[in-house]
Amino acid sequence: MPDAFRHKVITTLIEEIALLTGGRFEQFGYVMMRVIHPAHWVERGTTVDGAPRGYTVDTSAMGAALVAEMSSDSHYFHGSMSKPRSDLLHAIDLHPDVKHLWLLSSREATAGETTEIANLVAEFTTGRYSSMQVDILDSRAIAGHIFENLESERFVRDLTAYLPSVGRLADEHAFSHHVPVYGGYLPRPAAERAVTDRLAAASSAVIKGISGIGKSALAARVAETLRSQFELVIWLDARELHDVKRLTDVDVLRTGTHHNVTSLLRRHKCLLVLDDATLPPDQIASMDCGSSKLIVTCQTTSAPLAITVGDLDRGSAQALLEAGVPERCPQAVLQRVLSSVGGHPLLLSALNRVAQDDGWEGVNACCSDAVRSIEDERHDKVCQRILLRHRAPLADELEFVKWCDEARFDAELAAVCVSGLAVRNLQKRAFLAATTSGDVRVHDVVYKSIRAVISVSRERESLFREKLDEFIRTEHERGDLLVRRVTRVHANLLLRLLRSDRRPSFVYAAALARVSNTPLEVFADPVATARALAASNHWLGREIEIRAVIESVEALYTLTSASRGADSARTSLQTNITALEILCGSLAASGELLRDLKHHHAKMLERLAKYEQAEAEFREILLDHPTFAAARLQLARILEKTRRSRESLEQCREILARYEADENSVSSAVLLETLRLLASQGSPGELAAQEPVIMRSLARARDLDRGHAFQLIASVAQKTHYTMPELTLRLFDAIEWRDSVPASDSERFNWAQAHKAAAKATEASDPRRREFLLAADEVYAGIASSNSYQKIQHAEALILLDRFADADSRLEQVPERDRNWFWWQRKAQALQGMMQSAQALNAINRALDGLQDKKFMPAFLRDRFVIRKALSDPDAEEDLRQAISELPLDNKYRRELEAELARLVQENQAG
Structure with a gap:
């Protein structure tokens, strides 16, 4: 660091x-x-x-x-x-x-x-x-x-x-400043020099060697040595990276916010370390790093210039073994250690800890008889004996790793299930590999031994489950990123628990993981479960089971939509919504639990496009619970969808007034969505008045799925980028996630729109303008299934970048049925940019003929003026004059067009 x-x-x-x-x-x-x-x-x-x-x-x-x-x-x-x-x-x-x-x-x-x-x-x-x-x-x-x-x-x-700054600093630390620190690292001057020399001559260096031999420690030392030469140093666990193309979409912090690392490499001078990779050499060679450099560590590779890390020499091995131990290692024990594990840094460090705790006799016992085996078996046998020596003091930690059933685990979950010292206890025994951003990994050699000699007692398994239950129950209500990250890291564990024990808290976790490939079959039939619960005389102590049914209905709808399409999802929901109706009608339903059941039932009605029924239910809920902001937001959404903007805005204002009176009465997610609705329907002036609330909500957004923030910024910027560019840029700068790439297509689109709006808000001479547009282009291009509207918006960004041919190609991807007046306007701009003025004139005329919203008339007329002027049409000026006449006297765009007309008149007079 x-x-x-x-x-x-x-x-x-x-x-x-x-x-x-x-x-x-x-x-x-x-x-x-x-x-x-x-x-x-x-x-x-x-x-x-x-x-x-x-x-x-x-x-x-x-x-x-x-x-x-x-x-x-x-x-x-x-x-x-x-x-x-x-x-x-x-x-x-x-x-x-x-x-x-x-x-x-x-x-x-x-x-x-x-x-x-x-x-x-x-x-x-x-x-x-x-x-x-x-x-x-x-x-x-x-x-x-x-x-x-x-x-x-x-x-x-x-x-x-x-x-206020700690969240931003944590993000910066995790993403671009955290290179793992290896205590007791013994310098390897020759190997370090080989890596730095290779990077000086080429864009990448590959380091290979067996697990635990010190590849990551060597890469970390080189990264710190060279840090001053780079703008960013990025460390990625690359075991799951099987294609360098995926570097355009990396969940660095495992929280659902993705980053385009490829873009960072091209736009900044970065040192990227891909730790424990399995990438073929041709893929590494194909990477466009710009001025950036790449270090790859791997266990095996066919790369001809790979730098091999081998055992430490005898002197270094003895120094690592004896570090911090008062007495020197007896020669007989030292010889046995070297014969058993050679100069293997991981096992030498682990034996060093044994020496500190149990003396050299303990070290001797760990290596006894190991020399008779082949190398891998010797390492495994010594490691297993080391683990057994730590079995009592590290019982919780070792059994937790075994229970997770994979070498990687989340530090927060370890703190919950074991203790806040769990990671530290494993680390000081040299059991952990490179660890970053809460993502902890046990060395492969150690994990192999844990699987061989550690078993999870029934008591500890029950304890781990209870603590996981409590964690999910308490943290799920907060709706923040912590549970999402734990769920992503431990999806296999949660699925295993779901299959073996359908206790409802695990359904909660799977519902949170519905963005991943959670199998539908892990969910019990929510209708059958609801019937059993409804038959109960009371629900005391069973709230979590009720809420699990709600989560199951929502998760099944979302998963079916993702895997089988919207029609199948609606069919599924038409069946599963019965579960909510059964629970709502139960005699045991009361209080806030009944309120929440009705709320989710009304939400499902909205998804089935039964707006009239949903609206009636939300209004009924608000009669009994007027401070329930989530229901008021849903009502505002329905009013927006049914084209009653004035009423929708009234509901939004009510939520904001309640938030001003009591911030705790409105969740961050509800607040962000309320502001987005206000932005999409309200006036720019009303948005400006809400700037303090918007800024505070963005500050809180780091604890949420950031898609809400992306959507809010895009909505506000769409209204304010021209009339209030300062507000747009303040919003955009407040998020400080410039190189983020959201996970879903809808969030990516909002993020691209925000970048484009920020570009529009900057002066043409501002270098940030092109940065914003390039980022927008990359994110638009990363949308897996762009719809017609998104393609037209992408084309606008390409036009602003003067990439007219690319814009025209993108527009041609829009089907005939979706070519509305905006499509024809962009088509005219692209054609004009390619110097095809006659075709551009035809396109803009079609746009004007089909224009249904007259507020866009001035912009369309101005485009036609430019095209007609290029065609030397003497009457082109009339379009500009008509555009001006369509605008109010105090309008900013009118003043710009008037200035343009004055210049034109002056040019004509001079000519």
Whole structure:
């Protein structure tokens, strides 16, 4: 990690921590303590009046053996350190048996104050308090802890309410700044030089070697050495990358937001590391890297210039084995180790940990008899014995990996099912391969041994399931990216659990994964399940089962639509909607659960195009639950679809008014969609008035599927890019995901539209204009099944790029039946760009003849003026004059056309 980026993060966080005061800093401190020292912390909370509770410490754990106090006092470290001293004495007075005490301050200590802090800590940890450990953390130290935990999606999510920049910094860190760090790396000067020399002479370098031999560590060292020569360094786990074409669409963070890495390579000077790849050499050679460079690590390859990583030499192997162990390794044991595992860095590191825990006799026992086997068997046998030595202290971690049934697992899920220290515990035993962005992978050698010697006890399997259940139940309601990422990483685990145990929480997870290839057959028949539930006299404790039926109906519709088409999906829904009707009619249905059932039933009616029935149901729900924003949004959507924009806008305004009164009453997803509806139907002025709300909603959007944000920006920009370009650019800059590529076709289209609108909002001389248009073109082109409207919009971007022939080809892909007046306008522009003015005139005349919305008349007339002028038509000026007459006096476009007419008149007079 470069010092410059770390300094940037720390500096930004210090500034934002300083703004936290009083109870807000205390709440922030609760979040921090979960990573400073993972434990079950008990927060003191507040009184009924909202004031902090007195006569207790801020937070404690392990029966007050662990205590933390927070202070935002602006003079905390000044003078004689009276406030920290007072806080220490207060905590000790309340909890005299405290073993570890933390003081957290929102202030940054100066160099001199840092010395005073050290003196105060020394004073309190000697003499009568010698059994106690004290840590006093200023804002710089706190920022350091945040930096070290930027990979934790849940931690970052919890901090975003306090530190506005932390989400953006986490994204930047995960995508372009995180090269894995290998502790205890032993330099390999010859191999490092071979890689750098190869990159100096060519666009790529291939590193090969057996699993655990140090390929990734070597690539990481080279990447850090060369970092200053590149704008971005991108590290990708490439085991699932079977074709370089897929680099145009990479889910880097495994959250559903994709990136076009190929585009980044061409537009920026990048160093891309594809770790553990299986790509054939011809594909690597075919990559267009521009000024970028590529490092590929792989176990086998036929690439003729591949750099082979072999065993460490004897001296390096001994140094790695003995690192941190007080006594030198006995020669007999050393010889046995070298005969068993040679200079294999992974196993030497793992044996080093055995030596630290059990001494050299433990190392000797791990290698006993292994020398009689062939190399792979020796490595496996030694690794298995190492695992068995760690079986007791690492039981939860090892059984969790075995339960997941694959080498890769999600760090957040490990924290939930095992503990916050799970990844760290595996890492310090050298069991983990390169790990980035919460995506953890056990070394192949280790995983093979886990499968061979570790079994999952019935008690632990039950515990893992219970914790997974609770995680899905609690996190699903938040609708954020964390569950989506866990589901994507562990889709096979969830499918296995669904097949073996149809407990409803797993149906929840599969419903979240419906964008993937979830088989339809894993879902139980929701109608049969609903009948059984409806027959029950009460639903106490069965809410999750009810909600599972709702999720099943939604998932079956979405999956069927994706795999068999819209008609099959509607047929499926006509059957499965009965499940919701049965539950709604049950005598046990009541309260919010009945409200939600009716809400989802009405949503399904809308999907079946039964708008009148759906509208009636939403209105009925709102009579009983007028603050239910999700139902009001659905009603607004139906009103929009049935061409009642005025009424739809009224519902949107009601939601926004409720949001202004109580932000917690409207979810981020509902807020974003409400703003989009407002943008598509309201006036530009009304949108401008909502700018603060729009900006806040975008800031919250990183915790959602970002498709909502893409859609909102595209809708707002469509209205404001011309009359309020500053607003469009502020919106676009706020998202800071310039190189993102959304997952679905509809989201891609919205993202491309946003880029195009941002381009229109920039001045022609602004270099960003072309960047925006190029990005738009790439995303339009990445839509798998473009409809006619999307093709016409893509053609406009190509025209703005002066790629008229490409635009014309794209337009020709639109079927005859869909060639409306906009198609003919774009066709005229493309033909004119190709200097085919006569054909262009025919096209624009067809556009004008078919024009149904007169508000577009001025733009169409202006296009015809340009074409007629190119044809030297003396009456061309009349089109320009008519276009002007169609516009209000204070209209911005009118003023531009008037200026153009004045120039034309001046040219004619001069001629």
